[in-house]
Amino acid sequence: MKRLTTLLAASAAMVFASAGGASAQMDKVKACFIYVGPVGDFGWSYQHDQGRKQVEEELGDKVETAFLESVPEGADAERAIERFARSGCNIIFTTSFGYMDATNAVAGRFPDVKFEHATGYKREHDNVSTYNSKFYEGRYVQGVIAGQLTESNTIGYIASFPIPEVVRGINSFYIGAQSVNPDVKVNVVWANTWFDPGKEADAAKALIDQGADIITQHTDSTAPMQVAAERGIKAFGQASDMINFGPETQLTSIIDDWGPYYVERIKALLDGNYEQSDTWHGFAEGNVRMAPYTNMSDDVKADAEEAEKKITSDELEPFSGPLKKKDGSDFLAEGERADDGALLGMNFYVEGIEGDLPN
Amino acid sequence: MIALDKRPNPSALYATLSPFIALALTLIAGVILFLAIGKSPAAALYAYFIEPLTEGWSLHELAVKATPLILIGAGLCIAFLSGNWNIGAEGQLVMGAIAGALVPVLMPEFRNILTLPLMLCLGMLGGALWASVPGLLKAKFGTSEILTSLMLVYVAQLFLDWLVRGPWRDPAGYNFPQTVRFSPEATMPAIDYASGRAHWGFGIAIIVALALWYMLARTRRGFSLRVTGQSPRAARFGGFSPGRTTMFAFLLSGALAGLAGIIEVSGAIGQLRPTISPGYGFTAIIVAFLGRLNPAGAILAGLVLALSYLGGEAAQITLGVSDKIARVFQGMILFFVLGCDTLINYRIRLKGASVSGTAAVTPAATVGPEQKRDIDAAAGAVPEAGRHA
Amino acid sequence: MLEAILISIATAATPLFLAAIGELVSERAGVLNLGVEGMMAMGAVTGFGIGLATGSPLIGALAAVIVGAVFSLLFAFLTLTLASNQVATGLALTLLGLGVSGQIGEAYVGQPGVRMGPVFLGLDPIFWFSLVLLVVVAWFLFHTKPGLKVRAVGDSHVSAHALGVPVIAIRYAAVAFGGACAGLAGAYLSLVYTPQWVEAMTAGRGWIALALVVFASWRPVRVLVGAWLFGAITIGQLQIQAMSLSTIAGFAAPLDSIVGALKSVPSQFLSSLPYLATVVVLVLISRNRRLALVNTPACLGQPFVPDR
Known part of the structure; x- marks a missing residue:
């Protein structure tokens, strides 16, 4: 019986979450990041986390961020992404190639959350964007x-x-x-x-x-x-x-330098002009x-x-x-x-x- | 100084209590740990052990995570009880996944109702074959199975790495190291797709664990396994061949690890990748011990361990506790479980204090038909590592 | 060039050798400690941190030795005093060591550490110490009375106990020695090999060390040979890749084709050789009963609880 009530509560929360997401302007965005390595690897994941910090710096109290580190590619990735999608994230950045299929799978279930997958090529739903740097x-x-x-x-x-x-x-x-x-x-x-x-x-x-x-x-x-x-x-x-x-x-x-891209995308979401994209930026854009x-x-x-x-x-x-x-x-x-x-x-x-x- | 006195018979009371004592000690240690890193222990423990249970989808994820742990853990209970230290389940999992994936990768056109059953059978076969190597070497030459089974883990992982980067690589996948995605016919169906991604592999795991529990408790085969674990000599007197028991234990635990591998790949991942398991084969060793080497106990233990993974993520998000703490936690659980197990077979005494002493009687001497009924006692007797046949 | 390659091999072999020689003593006393990887990680983070704080790599290495030994006592208490299962306890030690070291080390990421440089023939002090250690261990185990006791405890703890040898005390010492060596091996990684700290920088070397002990059939000198062989496989694989075709053309024709063939072998196959070799050695040892009796500690992995 207790389990049944929690299930009901969960689905009620879902309905609420889907009503909250819209393409109109937003007052505050929750941006979430998933890293494949520890943020302390001083390499790939570290740099993505620097980007996250830049977002916090530039957008201040208009944004709230969260991250999960050392998420293995494979079965665990889908759970981690879904956890974020359910915890009220408006936009989720999945920062490793191996998260490609998991990102698309979760995106199909959460049409009102934006998904951004780094270095991949699959955009199976219109709330999935991809980005990479030259x-x-x-x-x-x-x-x-x-x-x-x-x-x-x-x-x-x-x-x-x-x-x-x-x-x-x-x-x-x-x-x-x-x-x-x-x-x-x-x-x-x-x-x-x-x-x-x-x-x-x-x-x-x-x-x-x-x-x-x-x-x-x-x-x-x-x-x-x-x-x-x-x-x-x-x-x-x-x-x-x-x-x-x-x-x-x-x-x-x-x-x-992922900061400029992250700031740009989250700003777009705040301003209500966010669109699906496939971005491949280099020197010119500062990435x-x-x-x-x-x-x-x-x-x-x-x-x-x-x-x-x-x-x-x-x-x-x-x-x-x-x-x-x-x-x-x-x-x-x-x-x-x-x-x-x-x-x-x-x-x-x-x-x-x-x-x-x-x- | 602490000294031990062997109990004449393993204590049934402590066999039941010890996992709970261990969990209680872990909680206490957890409180100290979280205070040490400056986090609220109440909030942290809530995130670890309660929060993942409060939502429906999260329960699904718990089942997904627990499936391989229960399957492998239950198989390892059999192996460990019979004194066969198969610590290479991780490699058997990988080989099972590879063997099962033969169908969707090499015969993607073979898509019908038989696809998945065939994959599961091949998976078990692959795992059993890989486990048969250390089993055979032990049974034939007395080679230490601890080390051979461990070495073969790395060989299996490198083999998978080679396959997905080389011959099995998806030709349309931009050279990235992964195979084609499995067809719907080659995918383990979800139990209730609308509410989450738990698949029927979880059901299989529960059924297998219960079947093993029955075999161990109620059949002659189970009796011979337990006797062999406690004393190979007594087993020989009883007419059981330790060599054959070893082979059986390895083939069984290997097959289940292989089954876990192909279920994980076909249910949760959907393709082969360079790494398909975050160490389930090793974590399952903790599961087996936490479950008191009882396959039914492995179900509960598998769920607890799965919970600690999910809780680790929850704690990361809500409290910013790093993922390292989850590993420390698991190490501590295992330490406490192992320490508390001592209570089952021994009385603990501070040196100098006097204890009414009965002569230590080895379990081997008490082996008899009556023990067949004494499930708790048998489950409590942990065989010694490395004992030679 | 050859000299440089030999130095690279020696550097790759030293951490393996150090961890393995410690584990050898522990196993000779009958204790199988699968926690080598965890103890190494603890040594690596300690060596780095203390080295950085004091500015002295030597003090860092000493601290790593102590921490390795203390950390291994956790294992010793469970397996020796509480007679818990050695296989499972060892695995728990590895989990704990990797987790704790990662947590402690978070502050050290991205900082260059202090480096212990070469002192003689292009090699560092720990390398030379490891050779001394080999001589001492070999002499101790096979030519001294306490060494005999260690082996006796590993071969038959019941008989040793009956003869009045303090089984548990000797095993405690052997495990602590193993922990100290693993700690030093870890410090070698973070002070000499690659003077930095990153999580999981041991990268599976602890497990190779475990394989080495068996590969060497519990003989100290063979541990060194094995460590060099393992090191040579790792380094050789990279050196052969790096040999450009023009360099190869300078060699005699047969060597040319050998190197060419080696280049085409998948790297995963070469990487799996040490593990396969260990299995083969294990089989050879156990097939030959006489060899097995001489070298294998018969009580390896078995708990001992003295009767009163």
Whole structure:
């Protein structure tokens, strides 16, 4: 009997919740965030949480936020998202690719709550939006820097998994490096992890042992930066500014700045002009930023800033023709730019990169 | 100093009481813990243990979370009672999920009423086969099953990782590491879709646990398992083969872990991914002990553990308590349960104090038909790890 | 280049070796402690925190040793005094260690720590200490009277007890030694390997250490060999990937094709080798009765309650 009453109470609460959501203006928004790692990972989840804090700062008492950290992808994600949907959240940001199907499933049951899924491509209901950042723009700038600074003409690249996001980054980095140094080689090691400081450090050591004199990484820990510092070479940070871990080492870092996007979306919800969208922002919108250019000559710094400016103003696109794939087939013709579809599904190296993609 | 006196017979009273004493101690420790991190203990304990029970959908989620824990935990009760330390259920879960997923991944066109039953059978087969390795090695060569079963967990996880990143990867999935989504025919149906996502896997788990309880309490097979766990020698005198018991225990617990794996994948996840379980196979070890190695007790224990996961999330949202605390909590529950178990088989005495002493009689010496009726006593006798046949 | 690779391997092997040699002593005394991963995590966070606070990595390492030992006494109290099940208690210790270390360490995330640098031949003091430790443990276990007692307790606690050996006291000491070593292994991660703290930075190394003890069939020197083998597999996998094709072309033809073939093996297969190897070793040991009798502690995992 008691259980029956709680069930009834629950459904009453649901009716109330669905009456509350509307596309009109709102006085206050509850924004909720789900992270795949601990907020203390100093990488991916940390940066999303920085975005959440920016929302609180800028929107003040018009917004209330909540978050859940270390939510495993899979069965637990759906529960976590649903818990938020039921606890009065008006907009829920799910910040890992693996939350894609869970996000869409819950969205179908809560048509009045807005769902925002990072890095995915499925929008099965009109209350689901997707967003991502063009990190590859930053990797091009890194390539421009590394191509000029390398003496051994070998740059070490620690990669996580061969998904399009990572492959795109490698290609963009290589194209950037090639634009200033035709002899440059990029040596890629797949660590097969997003986060394992020990293994990432070992990968950095292996690359340095094999002649790399600059290290860049697409994994999340600060360990490679520390190894580079120990060995006295230069390196690029990842996701956040890692200058504390290599004051003499870090050249720059691609900073995932989710704050502007989060503020924009929540503001739209407050103002009543929120619409479903598929957002892929980069330098121009401020979602991708470069940490200060350090430990390099002014000439190199000027070139880096130049490249950043040109990409920001859309004068330059890293993926523009003529470009060939590694197998020799044509990718882009002279003057052609890659469309989003080709970039999002990228699963090949461009011509000139040594080695093969795993699997 | 604390010293122990062995009871002539395991105490039925403490066998029943000890989980409750343990839970009470955990609550006390929890209060201290929350005071230490500056949170209101009342609010925290409410969030952990009451709040998830106050809403209908949350009860559904409790069932979803408890399903694999009950299935694996009940199987492990059998294994542990018979003295077979299968701690590799996590790997058997993974292999069960892989074997069951053969159907929807490799034969996506095979979609009819038989799809799901076939998957469940394959899942059990996969888990049982993976568990048969440590079982066979123990039965044949006396190889320590604790370590072999644990090692095979990592091998299974790496195998799954390779499959979903390589040959089984969804060709339309932008290279992301996951298989195609299962068809509706390959999905475990929901009990009541309108109110939440609990699926019939929960029903299966309850039925299986009760069936195992019956087998253990009322059948000759169950008797032989219990005797073997308490004394392999006595079992041999009784005409039971310890080798065959070992194989049975491993095949059974492996099959149930495999079943849990395919149910989790087909019911809650809907596809294979690099990780499909947040350590259910290990948490189920806590479940088995908290349930007093009684498959029926595993139902309750599975629900309690599932509650602690859900409560962890609730506490995170309402109080900002970090998710680490949930793990500390689970570790403490297990510690207290194990500590309190001592009361069942021993009297605790401070050294120097005198206790009217009866000669310690080992349970092996008291094995007889009469014990068949004494369910509580048998459930209370925890066999010793690593005892060789 | 070879020298650098060897240093990398030694660095990867040292935490495994330290945790394993401690567990070996504990298992020789008949106690199976599956809580290595948790004790390592506690050591890592302690080493980092105290190192940062005092500015001295050495003090950090010492504190980690103490915390590792104290933390393991929790396990010892339950399994030895209260005769609880060792397998389950060990798992609980791991849960507790990972949770508590994550909670304590929240404040340390994103801070670079103090680093214990190389002192001799490019290697750090803890590495050299670990070699000394190996000699001491091997000598202690097999050439001293107390060492004999430790082994006797692990082989037959009933006989040892009958001969007046204090079984429980010796097991307490062995478990504490195991905890101290695991704590040091954790500190090695957060002070030498990667001088930083992040949650779960032990990344499963505690479990590999458990496998190593068996792989070494409870012989100290073989633990070192095993740790180096495990380290070599990890490092080799990355080094082979990093070998660019032009470097390989410089080698003789057969080596070229070997490296080429190795590059095409899925990394998951290579990663699973240590675990498979451990299973094989376990089978080999137990098949050979004589070998099993000599090396395997016969009472491993069994609780002991002395009769009055």
